[in-house]
Amino acid sequence: MPNRLDLPAGFRWGVSTAAYQIEGAVEEDGRGPSVWDVFAARPGAVRDGHTGAVACDHYHRYPEDIALMRGLGLDGYRFSIAWSRVQPTGAGPVNPAGLAFYDRLVDALLEAGITPLPTLFHWDLPQALEDTGGWLDRDTAYRFAEYAAIAADRLGDRVPTWITLNEPFVHMVYGYALGTHAPGRALMLDALPTAHHQLLGHGLAAAALRERGLEVMIANNLTPVWPASSSDADLAAADAYDALHNRLFTDPLLLGRYPDLSAYGVAPDLGGCVHDGDLKLISATPLDGLGVNYYNPTRIAAPTDPGLPFAEAPIEGVPRTAFDWPVVPDGLRELLTGLRDRYGTALPPVTITENGCSTTATLDDQPRIDYLAGHLDALAEAVVQGVDVRGYFTWSLMDNLEWAEGFHQRFGLVHVDFETQKRTPKASYAWYRDVIAAQRKRSAR
Ligand code: FCB
Numbered sequence: 001m002p003n004r005l006d007l008p009a010g011f012r013w014g015v016s017t018a019a020y021q022i023e024g025a026v027e028e029d030g031r032g033p034s035v036w037d038v039f040a041a042r043p044g045a046v047r048d049g050h051t052g053a054v055a056c057d058h059y060h061r062y063p064e065d066i067a068l069m070r071g072l073g074l075d076g077y078r079f080s081i082a083w084s085r086v087q088p089t090g091a092g093p094v095n096p097a098g099l100a101f102y103d104r105l106v107d108a109l110l111e112a113g114i115t116p117l118p119t120l121f122h123w124d125l126p127q128a129l130e131d132t133g134g135w136l137d138r139d140t141a142y143r144f145a146e147y148a149a150i151a152a153d154r155l156g157d158r159v160p161t162w163i164t165l166n167e168p169f170v171h172m173v174y175g176y177a178l179g180t181h182a183p184g185r186a187l188m189l190d191a192l193p194t195a196h197h198q199l200l201g202h203g204l205a206a207a208a209l210r211e212r213g214l215e216v217m218i219a220n221n222l223t224p225v226w227p228a229s230s231s232d233a234d235l236a237a238a239d240a241y242d243a244l245h246n247r248l249f250t251d252p253l254l255l256g257r258y259p260d261l262s263a264y265g266v267a268p269d270l271g272g273c274v275h276d277g278d279l280k281l282i283s284a285t286p287l288d289g290l291g292v293n294y295y296n297p298t299r300i301a302a303p304t305d306p307g308l309p310f311a312e313a314p315i316e317g318v319p320r321t322a323f324d325w326p327v328v329p330d331g332l333r334e335l336l337t338g339l340r341d342r343y344g345t346a347l348p349p350v351t352i353t354e355n356g357c358s359t360t361a362t363l364d365d366q367p368r369i370d371y372l373a374g375h376l377d378a379l380a381e382a383v384v385q386g387v388d389v390r391g392y393f394t395w396s397l398m399d400n401l402e403w404a405e406g407f408h409q410r411f412g413l414v415h416v417d418f419e420t421q422k423r424t425p426k427a428s429y430a431w432y433r434d435v436i437a438a439q440r441k442r443s444a445r
Helices: 035-040 058-072 096-111 139-155 168-178 193-211 232-254 278-283 330-346 366-384 403-408 427-444
Strands: 012-016 076-080 115-121 161-166 215-221 225-227 289-293 298-301 311-313 350-354 389-395 414-417 422-425
Touching: 012 058, 012 350, 012 427, 058 096, 058 422, 058 427, 076 389, 096 115, 096 139, 115 139, 115 193, 139 161, 139 193, 161 168, 161 193, 161 289, 168 193, 168 215, 168 232, 193 215, 193 232, 193 278, 215 232, 215 350, 225 232, 232 278, 232 289, 232 298, 232 330, 289 330, 330 350, 330 366, 366 389, 366 427
Parallel strands: 012 076, 012 389, 076 115, 115 161, 161 215, 215 289, 225 298, 289 350, 350 389
Antiparallel strands: 298 311, 414 422
16 A cells, blocks of 8 residues: 555655666767667667667657656656766766766756766766776776766766666676677676676775765665575575675675675686775775665576576566566565665665566556555565665656667556657556655655
8 A cells, every 4th residue: 555655754756767778869969889889789689679779869858757757756866877978988088068968967857856866887888998898897997987076076066976886786797797788798707807897996986976075875786585495505506696696796885895706616706806905995985875776586596507506496476577577575675674684784774776567568557556566565564674775766767778678678657659759657657656645745744
């Protein structure tokens, strides 16, 4: 029941998007190519050859999109800045016209009473940096911090809180280990240095943001890990997976150390790329908030392939989204209480920075309402159980380019006709608006 959620006063409601998934205008106003432009142009890389060349045309239609956000009564909007609009080659000169777009966006959001929450990197690395090694190259971390400083110098007077990276785990696995996302490298465990270099980039950028008096967050994709059985082999495999998916990206930030991956048969010392002092850099700026992107738990069994210390096992007996992801709302409560148990006082306040589902239902999207309602109940239960959760940003405001799935997976509260760019709010839009309004009324009492 939407109006019965027991959430703290000041709880923040939002929606999330990402630049390449919505902006389009890839050749406009001096934007340089990103790895996603190059990847999407490869035959077979994205389903049906879809690309982000136009996407939701948000670059031109942002006033209409902000009007939709205003209609929801949001507190915040999480979007990402396209690095190659700001610095077309990822280094060197700034492109004023690119930066000006985010300036206009921020002003329009503030005008609508919505707090901007930008993410600096949501997977669209400038291609020029990929050409020199991308996140396999340590230098990319330093370039990232320079770009963060440029963006903060321009927008920091109006944008209080910044997210450095989006889901470094997913970017490492799909982009560099399996090659199903840009930049399309299939290096398997040799992709591990991209974890460290992204986190180093986070640490360096975090210091630059903090120097400017700004708050810092990161958005990690986290998942409760369920062993497929209580056999020793399945339990060990589940531990290894948990270390790789969850702890690898959160321990260094909150505890200043990496999990010992070699103990799980994953890899020794992240391929030797960790220099003395790096962990200090990564953890030196305490996070003002941990962004958690939650979609589903992961069930893990003993390995079947000698190259990896685990194998994924299906989760049976639960509803599934159009993407075939299992729907387990209580997994969110399990994840949040698990984080609190694992990190204790080292855990900063949490914000859910993504959660949502794709469905084939178009305007009457009851499956999405059920998904969101279940997850909000689970979130409220985690709060009752003592976890400090400060906000919830659903993925996503509108249907958009779902990476390698092209326009086929629709996650939006607002339907987008990609032929005409017509936006039509779905049933879940009205539902979310009513949840927010009811919740506000409750906490005002
Ligand atoms: C997350 C991504 C986001 C979106 C959702 C469905 O992993 O961060 O861009 O694609 O999945």
